[in-house]
Each structure stands twice: as structure tokens, then as C-alpha cells.
Amino acid sequence: MAEHNPQATGSGYDPQAIEAKWQKRWADARVFESEADPSRPKYYVLEMLPYPSGTLHMGHMRNYAIGDVVARVKRMRGFNVLHPMGWDAFGLPAENAAIKNNTHPRTWTNSNIAEFQKVLRRFGFSYDWRREISTCEPEYYRWNQWFFLRMLERGLAYRKKSRVNWCPKCATVLANEQVINGYCWRHEDTLVESREIEQWFLKTTAYADQLLDDLKLLEGGWPDRVITMQRNWIGKSQGAKVKFPVADVPGAGSIEVFTTRIDTIYGATSLIVAPTHPLLAKLLESSPNRAEADAKLVQMRQSSVKTEDLATAEKEGFFTGRHASNPFSGEKIPIWVGNFVLMEYGTGAVMCVPAHDQRDFEFCRKYGLPVRVVVQPLEGEPLTPDKMIAAFDEHQQGKLVNSGPYNGLSPDDAIAKMTTVAEQKRFGSGEIVFRLKDWGISRQRYWGTPIPVVYCPKDGMVPVPDKDLPILLPPNPKLTGMGESPLAATPEFVNTTCPKCGGPARRETDTMDTFVDSSWYFYRYCDPHNNQAPYDSAKVGYWFPIDQYIGGITHAILHLLYSRFWCKVMRDLGLITHGEPASRLFTQGMVLKGGVAMSKSRGNVVDALEMAEKFGADTGRLYTLFAAPPEKDLEWSEESIEGSWRFLNRVFRLVERHAQSVRGTNRGNFDIAKASEKEKTLLRKTHQTLRRVTQDFESRWHFNSAIALLMELTNEIYAQEPLEEGMRPELRKEVLELLTLMLAPMTPHLAEELWEMFGHTEGLWKTSWPAFDSDLAREEEVEVVVQVNGRVRGKLKVPAGLAENELVTRAMAEHFVTQHSNGKRVVKHFFVPDKLLNLVVA
């Protein structure tokens, strides 16, 4: 089809007119506005708020179409539904666009918001627009500042000099979660550098245990893979920290290692520290290997910047010339530097047990260090130093050898006993180590929330008092995109007075990571215009937790971890009582074109507004729901969308043809006993469809198969045309109205229009989801599949509910059975009522 022309379908279906008409009516009747009402059951359904950039494409649209189906179904089922929308409006693209076009980030952002809003309204999504929020507005970000101050009071926000991830293109710091394989999450081609800067952190690690433990509460409600990803990210390891005194440098103290296998400590044949270990300078001072060591260190530190191939990199190391003593055995073992030991994890030093760890083994083999077996399996061949072991998972079945007083113990017993001994003798302790690190939130950019502290020469760092919030962004910043925060170059912002002493002071010039904005935005929807508090706890108490959260898998860690953290902090502040923000999470698939996700930079976006103009919003919605199950990726096809368009036209023509003749009758007012064959056929099909569509909407979210069922029903109605012959108007109405109601959550505008055509003066939005009638859905005659030895050999039309033995008798008389049983006897049979009979012959 070269050029699409809606008028050419020969039907009166005009989506542009219909959709505008109903959008206005919904708005006038305030259909989607809802208020907290404890007398009614609530349902909070939410799609992740978009970053308003570029065009709103069909990828966005699919996300919102899914949420809108859920919102509309729940409304039809009597829930008080909260379904809001807003804008994740701070962020770098706005600032970069402003620099490029010499405008203000606000200008760019607000015009994008206006565009996005126009498109979302064009699609008729059932949002309560009164609750719209934009995170770049002071009414919103003042509460980011407020929360920050509360965290500061509790020691959950702190400042420290630290080595950070720095993206040269963003010209700012990135959180660990924003570094993907050593590259910036926004610039896939840009390696992240390492810099040392004073930074603000939020203490996510204070909640590491809760963030991990509470994942259990989400099981069943959140996708397993998201839970797994978070669990891995938090990365809890139970083990012990053990101090190895440095033997040959007086005053050097000891080196602490972290291990999960303290039971193998007698097998440690060396101690390996990270190239950036703080004690290294002291060890190498006056070391015989000094010059050689320094050269290697420089080399090692340089190459360790490239984290992307760390995992596959060759193990490198060198001997420091120093030794440490094993606190259990007193044995002197050499101290090495190894490139595979990470300063960021554990203590930055490991004991090297080559017999029971793959990495240690590789390292020792390369450098000729000895291998000593200290755990032997209970059964089978004993291990020898020549044989690679690393039998980590089997340590439960082993017993200790070469381990002094601990010989013969099981590894588990040894871990318990040795940890106790280490604690008693004060050279070690049982420890839990997390991979999760604190959340670095400082960003050296303009378009974000100013961090509300000032620095006073006299009083040091002073928090801004609540009454002075919000700290507003200066209206006319100098944006360069380079170096220091633009706020630092804005004197009217920087120069202030100390809240404590009144003397001159400087403001903090960093802004907050935009993930702060999205960490609690869904609470603000409950009470979006509150200027006394972030929100009213009673309102949040009614709506929360979110019943259904919907968004992309890309946020499995970043946003979804931060917002879980924020929720727990707010609970500890006494603002809320729940511990998890969303009880159910759905991660929808992406919309692809040419096999890759739509994005402006790739130039493969399908503009949602263009689709609406071409086919109408309802066709666009229907297609994204029909083309694939919602959790799977969907390859966009311009050809396939025509099928959805054709289907809606078929439905429209059908109702157009019959609406007039069924007006004035009441659906449901009929006597099925007196029904004709045609009536029974269609009523049965309709109620069977209703039963399955209801299931698909309620539990399985198989919108694609629900639509297929509605297509089948429509095809069946067409097959029974002309309906007027042998079908009473009230039954025609029943069939057509149920079809309309089932379509309503997905193609709401068309459904309203059809509803009106039936003669209803009240909007469909006031109608409940229909209940299916199991009596009507029941078949009178069924087709039973007959198998012989598990192979289909024929079918029998029999009355529904026919008794098992009767069916067997009938089947055995059939030619197709005798032919395939070859005179053998039926020794057994299996029967599924009204469905299947399997005769086993032998």
C-alpha cells in the first residue's frame, strides 16, 4: 500500500474527528481525575516518567498504551484509579542543547514538555493531568533539597574526597551505576576517567542489608531478573577480615585482607595488595626492589584505568621484597602487588590461596609461587598441588588438612571456629562486605537541583535552614560545558551569607544527580501542589504502595534501586509506613526498528504523532498491543499496522450497520431457551470470548491474544451476517455491545463512539466491565479428539458432557479407530471431558 488514505476504506470511521470529540468530553467530565477516598478500593498504576527530549516515539507510546489498558480496566472494575504523568526535566541534554543553541535549558526543556504533552493528549491516555509534575520546577526540587537536609542531619549525606568516575563528554562525575563496562552510560564511545574530587554522597550502604532482604517482599510481584540484578549489584559476601602483620618493615603495622574462606588460611602462600593500596609506599620505601617496583606500579596504575577489559586481562604482579606473617601459623609469606586486586572492594588486599581459588592459582602458576592443599574432599582422589582445584562449591564436603589444630574439621566448622579465634586474639573479625557503594550525587553541571549547603570561613560547612528553601538556580548562568560547575562561575549565586554567623560565605556549586528527582516523584503525584511538605502522609498512605509500576528494564538497577533506598529513608523519617514503593513491576519490551531500539541518534524513530495523524491513536495503541506480548521486544512494521487499522474499520462498519436497528432494546433482556441456532452460536462465542479476554486482562496481560480473540469474534459475527435474519435485536445488541466494551480499554475513543451509536446517552466510561455468563458460554455440542496410541485419528461431534464409557463405545465403533488398532485390544484409555479420548491398544 503506497499511500494510506483513511477515507478510502469506504467506511465512516474517522479517527481524527472521533478522537478529538471524546478527548474533549472526557476532559469536560473530568473522567480521569481521582481523589484519595478511603471508602473505595484504590489502584495506583504508573508508567515511568519520561525524560522530555526530542520526539515522543512509538517506544514511549507502547509503554503508556500498556499502562492505559490497565488503568481503564481497573476503572471499569470499580477501582479508584490514580494514573498520573510528569516530566523528568533536569538533565544534561537540556544543558548541552542550550549551549549549542545559545538558549536557556529551561527553554529547550519546556518546549519539549509541551510537545510531549501534546502527543500524550493526542493519544487520549487517561491521565489525571491536574497532578502533572516537572522536576525542574522549584516547587518540586525544593523538596529534593529538603530531603537532602534531612539526610544530612542523619549522617546519610556526607562529603568526602574521593576518586570518581569522570566523563569527559558530560564534563561531570558519574555514579558507579552510570558506568557501563568502563564507558559512560550516555556516551557509549567515551571511556570514563578517574579523578579525585570532593563529592557529596548518599549513604545507600547504610541500607544495603534492607535493600537486599526486602527483595524477598518483591518476589512474585517483580520480574525475577530485576530482583537478581539488584541482588548481584548489592553483592553481599559473608566472610572475615584478618590482619597480617608486616614482618620486615618496623612500624608498618599490618595489612588487612578480606576473605570468605578463612578456613583456607593455612593454604595462603602469599599476600597480594592492590596497586593503589595505601600501605604500599611504606613497604617499598628502602626496599631492595624499589626502582623496579616503582616502574611496574606506574605501568599497572595506568593500565588499570581501562576497566573494560579488566576481567580478561592477564594477571600481572611483582614482589615487594617484603613479608607478612600469617596470624594463625606465624608463617612468613611474601607480599606481592597484583593488578587483579581491587582497592574498591573489601580491604584492597587478599590472601592468596592458590589451591582453592582459580585466580590465585593462575597468579601463582605464572610467578612460580607454591601451591598448598588445605582442604581435601571426603571421597575420591585426594588433591595434589599439581591438580587445579578451586573446589569452592564442594567445600562443604571436604575436611581440612595441613592446617595445624584445625585439621579434620569441615570447612564450615573451621570458618566458624577460626573466625572466633581471630576475634578473641584480636587480629580479625567476621565481616559482611557489600559490593554496593554509596551513591555519589554531586554533578558539576547547571541543570539540576542545587545542593543546599554553604561554606563559611568561620563555621565551615553549614546547612541551609529549611525556611530558606528552595535554593533557586540562578536565572542566567554561564554555560560552557567545560570544567567546573557553571554555578561556580555565577557570583550572584556563589556569594551569600552564612546562616549561622551572618558573615560572607560561599554556596555549594554542585548540583544533584537527576536520579534524585526520580527517586521519589511518584509520591509527589499524590499531593502535587503541597507547599508545606513533600506530600501529605495521609494521601500517600491511601495511594501507596504503587500497585503496578511499568517501565523499561534499563532502569532495573539505577532508578529502581535508588527509589527503593529513598522509600526506606522516608519511612525512617516517619513520613510513610511502607518499606517498598511498588508492589508489582512490569518491564515492557522495547520497540525496535531494524533490530535496534528506537533512538533519535540512530535516526530510526517512528514519530508517535505522525502515527496518530495517519491512522489515529486507537489504531496506534491497538497495534503496539497486538504485535507482540508486552514483555517482549517488538519490531516495528509499517505493513502490519494496516491490519489493526482494517480491523477497527470492520468493527466500525459492523456497528454502523446495526446500531440503528438495536436502539431502544435492552441488552440482557432475553430468554435463551427460545434462542435460534444463530443466536446461540453468537452468544456462546461472545461469552467465551469475554471469559478469556477477562482472564487475559486480569492475570496474564496477554493483550495480543485478547485482541486476536476479539478479531475472531468479529469474524464470526461477519460470518453470521445478515444478523437480522434469525436474530432478535436485543441479542444483536448483546453481542455488539460486549464486543465494544471489551475493546474499550485498548481503543477507548472508538468504543465511546460506538457506545453512543447504540443510543446510550451516558458515556461508556460510566459502564462497568461486563460479567460473562457461564451458561451462555457453555457448548451444547463438542468436538472430541480421538487418539489411538497418542496419535490423532479422528474427531467426534457429541453432546457436551457425554459420559466417558458412552464416548469410548462410540469411538470404538468408528472406522478411523478400527483401522488404526489393527485388531488389537484397547487395554487402556485416557479421557479429558469434552476434549479428548486417547485409546491405548496393544
Next chain:
RNA sequence: GCCCGGGUGGCGGAAUGGCAGACGCUGAGGACUUAAAAUCCUCCGGGGAUUUUUCCUCAUGUGGGUUCGACUCCCACCCCGGGCACCA
């Protein structure tokens, strides 16, 4: 390397241990039309037999297994996608 997903016609996909390929797209043929569009009808996994009609057979990544019966459950392997990754 480890952990999740997934693999079904030309394509998107359906089938919650019971007829594999629903529904849609594409394609082919036909009806209507001066013509086109739209609409409507028929056909559309492979092989074979019968060439009206129907029947047989193979087929859901590969190989095994459980079962009366497996796309579905179990084991092993291959491939694709995603996540994590010298995490001590």
C-alpha cells in the same frame, strides 16, 4: 566464566501436559469496478499417496529421558539476546 531470558511457517506471533501454527502481516488466485483504491471470497510449513475428495507422514534449535500423550516437564549440548564479572 557465572546468572537470567529466548529459539515454533516467508514475517510478527498463538497454544497455562491434550487437534502445533489461532489471530494478523506478506504473497497467490478470484469477485466487484471502465480502472484503481477500498471491500468481499479462496488458498498459503515440508514430503508422499489419492490428484473430485481425503488420507498418510515428517516437523516447534540438537540429542536423550519422563508420560497414554511433550512446543510445554527433566537432563545434556548448540545458537541468539540481556545482565554480572579478576568481588577475594
